[in-house]
Amino acid sequence: MNVHLFVDLAEEHWISMDLYASRLIQSLSESDLMRKLELNIVSKRPPTPAFIAPLARQGSLGRFYLYLLRYLYYQPWAYFYQGDVNHVADHSYAFLLSSLDQRRTVITCHDVEPLQTAISGRYRSMGVALILFRYAMMGLKRARFLIADSQATRNDLVRSLGISPDRIEVVYPPLDPVFDGVVDAVSQTEARRRLGLDAERKYILNVGSLVPRKNIEGLLNALALVNRRYSEPVYLLRVGPRLNSRLAGLADQLKLADRIVELGRLSSSELALAYRAADTLLFPSWYEGFGWPAAEAMASGTPVVASKAGALPEVVGDCGLLVDPADADGQSQAVLDLFNQPELVADLVGKGRVRAGLFNRRRMGEAVAAVYQRLLS
Numbered sequence: 001m002n003v004h005l006f007v008d009l010a011e012e013h014w015i016s017m018d019l020y021a022s023r024l025i026q027s028l029s030e031s032d033l034m035r036k037l038e039l040n041i042v043s044k045r046p047p048t049p050a051f052i053a054p055l056a057r058q059g060s061l062g063r064f065y066l067y068l069l070r071y072l073y074y075q076p077w078a079y080f081y082q083g084d085v086n087h088v089a090d091h092s093y094a095f096l097l098s099s100l101d102q103r104r105t106v107i108t109c110h111d112v113e114p115l116q117t118a119i120s121g122r123y124r125s126m127g128v129a130l131i132l133f134r135y136a137m138m139g140l141k142r143a144r145f146l147i148a149d150s151q152a153t154r155n156d157l158v159r160s161l162g163i164s165p166d167r168i169e170v171v172y173p174p175l176d177p178v179f180d181g182v183v184d185a186v187s188q189t190e191a192r193r194r195l196g197l198d199a200e201r202k203y204i205l206n207v208g209s210l211v212p213r214k215n216i217e218g219l220l221n222a223l224a225l226v227n228r229r230y231s232e233p234v235y236l237l238r239v240g241p242r243l244n245s246r247l248a249g250l251a252d253q254l255k256l257a258d259r260i261v262e263l264g265r266l267s268s269s270e271l272a273l274a275y276r277a278a279d280t281l282l283f284p285s286w287y288e289g290f291g292w293p294a295a296e297a298m299a300s301g302t303p304v305v306a307s308k309a310g311a312l313p314e315v316v317g318d319c320g321l322l323v324d325p326a327d328a329d330g331q332s333q334a335v336l337d338l339f340n341q342p343e344l345v346a347d348l349v350g351k352g353r354v355r356a357g358l359f360n361r362r363r364m365g366e367a368v369a370a371v372y373q374r375l376l377s
Contacts, residue, residue, distance in 0.1 A: 003028075003041045003372060004083030006100075008090050009069055011048060015265075016292070020108070021089045023174050023361065024368065031365035037373060039085065046077040067132070075099050085372050094139030095132075106371055107140055108147040109168075111289025111310070112156045113213055137161060145371050147171050149290040150311035156289075169371050173290060174361040178272045179299040191276035197261065202232060204335060205278035205302070207239040207271070207293040213286045215307070215325050216247055222282065224254040225332035230339065236260045239274055275300035280338050283307065284325045291315050295359050298352030303345050305334045319352040 007021040008014050021043065028034050028041050048069065070093070079099035086100045091109040140146060141161055146168045148154040154168045192199050204223060208214045219236075226234045242262050243251060251257050263274060275281070281297040281304050288294075288310040295315055297304050304320030306312045313322055321334040338345055 001037070001039050001084035001376075003039050003085040003087055004044045004081060005041055006078060006086065006088045006093060006096055007043055007045050008093065009045060009048065009066070009074065011066060011069065014090070017090045017110075019176075020110070020173055023176070024089060024108075024364070027174055027361040027365035028368060029365070030362055031369045033366055033369035033373065037369065037376070039369070039372060041087075042083065044078075044081055044083075046074055049073075071095065071132075085375060087368075087372075088139075088143075091140060092133065092136050094136040094143070097139035097142045102142045103144055104375060105143050106145045106147060106375060107143045108149070109140060109153055109157060109289075110149050111153055111287070112137070112160050113287050113289065143167075144375050145169065147368065147371060149173055150314050152311035152314055153289045169367065171364055171367040171371075172359050173292070174364045175292075175295055175299050175356060175359045176268050178268045179275065179296045179356075186273065186276050188276055191273040194273050195263065195270070195277055197237075197277055202230070202234045202339065203237050203261075203278045204234060205237045205239070205274060205281045205297070206283065207274070207281070207296075208283075208285075210241050210244060210247065213288075215284045215286050216243070217250060218284045218325060218328050218331065219282060220247070220250055220254055220256060221328035222284065222331035222335070223259065224256055225328055226335050227256070227259060229332065229336060233259060234335075237274060237278055238262045239264070239266055239271060241265075271296070272300060275302045278302055280305055280335055282331065282335060283312070284323065284331055285309060285312065286325050288312050288315075294320065295356055299356035299359075301349050301353060303338050303348045304352065305331060305338070317351075317355055319348055319355045321348075 005021060008017045025041055025043065075096060075098055078096045082100055086105040088094060088096055088107040091107055094107050097105060141163060146157065148157060148168050148170050151170050154170050157163045157168055158165050189199050206219055210216055223236050236259060238260060251260055266274060275297050281293060281302050283293050283306040285307050286309055291312045294304050294306045294312055298319055304316055306316050306320055306322060307325035308322040309325050316322060323330045323334050
């Protein structure tokens with residue numbers, strides 16, 4: 001029997017979702033239960049028509065064509081390519097439930113952030129995007145089972161959509177083994193040399209996109225406070241898209257333009273070097289359904305300062321310093337505590353490496369295969 005894993009369109013370029021799908025396939029390939037059930041997993045997504053693919057790269061117009069690909073092409077296509085078990089790997093594609101047999105379909109929900117944002121009113125969501133997200137969320141309510149990346153996401157699904165907790169299984173996504181600082185014991189000095197960084201400077205690392213929930217404004221304000229209070233210059237290592245004009249303007253206003261090193265998008269091996277090169281990770285998100293950078297940093301032996309929002313307290317536990325995402329002063333003080341207390345760093349790093357072991361492929365493969373077993377029985 002086959003499990004058909006429905007993944008994002010290639011034109012979406014949603015790196016985290018592609019990583020999740022590839023790690024899920026790896027995890028299931030190592031699952032003893034999958035072999036006992038005689039299930040094979042097959043990745044599925046429709047080929048994009050040649051005349052549409054270039055249009056999907058054209059700014060706002062491209063987003064319109066992506067909507068057409070999603071809802072008028074992928075949705076009916078999925079009907080003809082169902083497996084014995086269907087697994088939708090990205091909750092924003094839950095609209096596929098309009099075509100898939102809901103009795104044999106599982107959906108992974110990574111977060112319900114757009115709905116949480118709309119409820120909180122913290123920042124304004126795009127109207128059309130929110131309407132389509134609500135449409136996808138209705139698909140979540142119809143699936144036989146859901147997989148949530150964290151207990152926090154499971155609680156959000158129960159609270160926001162009224163889904164029975166009995167239908168939701170919490171399965172932590174696995175980390176790439178490249179982040180295991182014990183296996184690849186590259187020193188901080190060597191990591192900095194490979195990335196072209198100054199060996200003597202203090203570096204705060206931040207990894208992720210520029211979407212509002214990542215709280216880059218708060219990050220910059222905290223960096224400014226650290227620089228006022230610390231005895232030597234402190235630099236920000238940014239991994240992800242370059243700061244946009246609004247955020248670059250804020251950096252100029254805070255006199256941080258020469259304190260930011262933008263590394264851009266990195267491969268997994270390069271990102272592992274960035275974790276090793278940094279003195280700490282600062283991750284002050286307003287909301288996370290899981291928070292891969294915090295888990296990757298712990299695995300890499302990098303001390304973590306993260307917000308106490310969403311799933312981050314669940315992921316970090318007592319292996320990092322948790323701060324209020326609205327409190328730049330508290331974030332800066334947590335960073336300074338790490339700079340000034342090497343014994344605190346050693347304690348957090350030791351505990352963090354142990355905790356990162358929770359997020360492994362074998363554990364995920366067995367847990368997801370058990371969900372398939374429940375569905376088949």
